């Protein structure tokens with residue numbers, strides 16, 4: 001199925017992206033910045049899962065940013081929607097097979113670290129996988145990568161350095177932290193958030209980790225950025241809602257677009 005999707009996309013666009021970008025909840029605006037765009041709804045691509053989450057567009061956009069050929073996934077499939085780990089990581093596998101050497105992930109996340117604020121950006125330095133599944137479980141596809149891939153630098157140190165430099169140049173405040181991945185779809189309880197803080201997590205979300213694992217498996221370099229759309233459960237005396245998450249995504253949108261636009265051309269391999 002991955003091969004079929006790859007062949008289909010090769011027939012739809014002459015572009016061969018070196019970087020893949022995945023845009024999370026309410027963060028879909030960046031794709032509008034690309035020149036020579038080809039937009040392909042996920043429903044047209046063989047085997048591609050269609051996201052059902054509100055705020056997720058559900059299309060793959062090929063285009064150019066400066067000299068760079070890029071593929072942007074506006075919307076992703078999540079485990080909490082009932083998709084398998086293979087389905088959730090299908091897009092990354094296909095982009096890897098198309099020749100992408102790097103992946104940039106964005107996501108909406110809850111802020112666990114009390115120094116974070118709603119609307120802040122966090123460079124993911126590492127993750128804790130609490131989703132109970134791993135996309136590499138099962139027979140290993142040796143054409144993709146090794147059986148036991150190393151994960152000691154799952155989020156490229158060099159990319160994080162470039163991202164921090166670009167953020168300083170653009171006066172965009174950004175911090176660094178550990179992302180805990182939960183299955184969802186319910187938000188966490190305050191007790192779960194205290195547990196996550198104790199084990200060293202700074203932000204919490206329901207995506208990105210399976211995709212980052214698969215990208216590492218394929219030897220791609222990974223950068224991931226969380227947008228703190230809300231403080232995590234129990235931090236503030238208020239409930240968490242998907243509306244708040246989308247609203248914050250909207251607030252941060254312009255900053256994130258500006259950041260990605262400046263950053264991507266600087267991520268040479």
Ligand code: HPA
Pocket residue numbers: 108109110111182187188204205206229230231232233240245
């Ligand atoms: N928890 C989990 N996932 C999330 C959150 C949260 O608080 N906010 C946005 N995605």
